[in-house]
Amino acid sequence: MAFLWIISCLAFVSAAYGCGTPAIPPQVSGYARIVNGEEAVPHSWPWQVSLQQSNGFHFCGGSLINENWVVTAAHCNVRTYHRVVAGEHDKGYGSNEDVQVLKPAKVFTHPRWNPRTINNDITLIKLASPARLGTNVSPVxxxxxxxxxxxxxxxxxxxxxxxxxxxxxxxxxxxxxxxxxxxxxxxxxxxxxxxxxxxxxxxxxxxxxxxxxxxxxxxxxxxxxxxxxxxxxxxxxxxxxxxxxxxxxxxxxxxxxxxxxxxx
Known part of the structure; x- marks a missing residue:
């Protein structure tokens, strides 16, 4: 597989922040690409989270599916000592964003995850404390x-x-x-x-x-x-x-x- 790169019943959610409805509407222009990319409207994808090492190094993305759970890829190899950062747009130093740094309590990887075939590439993260839902953070x-x-x-x-x-x-x-x-x-x-x-x-x-x-x-x-x-x-x-x-x-x-x- 050397020619490949590894890219890398839902719980109740407050009716004020239902799933899949960003408070800040996204704007996507045609087929602009992440490679040579197009910046997203800040906080227009409010379920997007950054998975980070303890030093703040971003290594994978994920999606908030309710205030207690995040879904990501199994190959990201998430551990409970990693950080789940919600509400972030600009991860540069000096950003004044009101981000939420959350801790994984449990990590569940699909039992049939196969790193050779890359089948069932999914992991669920249960958060130690719920994300605070609002304009910048809401589930998909x-x-x-x-x-x-x-x-x-x-x-x-x-x-x-x-x-x-x-x-x-x-x-x-x-x-x-x-x-x-x-x-x-x-x-x-x-x-x-x-x-x-x-x-x-x-x-x-x-x-x-x-x-x-x-x-x-x-x-x-x-x-x-x-x-x-x-x-x-x-x-x-x-x-x-x-x-x-x-x-x-x-x-x-x-x-x-x-x-x-x-x-x-």
Whole structure:
């Protein structure tokens, strides 16, 4: 797999901050890309979190699915000593943002996670204390197992990943990209048998995710709300914008998510 890069029943939420409805509307211009990126409107993706080392180093993204839980990628290898930072846009020094630094209490990785095939690339983080929901922090809706998202539908990914594959560091400000969904058959033209039913592909039309975006969201707008459809998983070793990136397919993993939340 040397040619790959590892990109890197819901609890009640206050009605004032329902899922998938940002208080600050996002603005996405066409197919601008995270690689050579487009800055997101600050706090327009309020479920986006940064997973950080204790020294503040960002290593993966994630999505708040309610005030107690975050979903990310299994390959991010999250531990309870890491930090979950919510409400952040600019992670540069001197930022005056009112961020929430949260601690993981428990980490649940899919029991069938396979680092060789990258199947079932999903981890759930239970927070030690709930996130305070507000204008800058609110949850994303999570796709139902029966939901269908059509090939060619334009969706959006966000993160603080590299803006080019050989960049010396990740950007301080949250980036976003609009990406078309691909069918798995279309994606197999690029990635062959590496693509499985628990994966979904997007991009390959001038936009892509890159290292550091791992674990972050791929969201699609449905019924005027944003729904988590994919979790940034893997892709081209050079973050090629002509090759689709691969995401964990949330519709196939929703059943496991419900089981973990119901039992914990």
């Amino acid at each position: 809706c999570i796709a139902e197992s029966t939901d269908v998202f059509a090939d060619g539908m334009t969706c959006v990914t966000s993160g603080w990943g590299l803006t080019r594959y050989n960049a010396p560091s990740t950007p301080n400000k949250l980036q976003q990209a609009a990406l078309p969904l691909l069918s798995n058959e279309q994606c197999k033209r690029h990635w062959g048998s590496n693509i499985s039913d628990v994966m979904i592909c997007a991009g390959g039309a001038g936009a892509t995710s890159c290292m550091g975006d791992s674990g972050g969201p791929l969201v699609c707008e449905k019924n005027n709300t944003w729904t988590l459809v994919g979790i940034v998983s893997w892709g081209s070793s050079r973050c090629s914008t002509s090759t689709p990136a691969v995401y964990a397919r949330v519709t196939e993993l929703r059943g496991w998510v419900d089981q973990i939340l119901a039992a914990n």
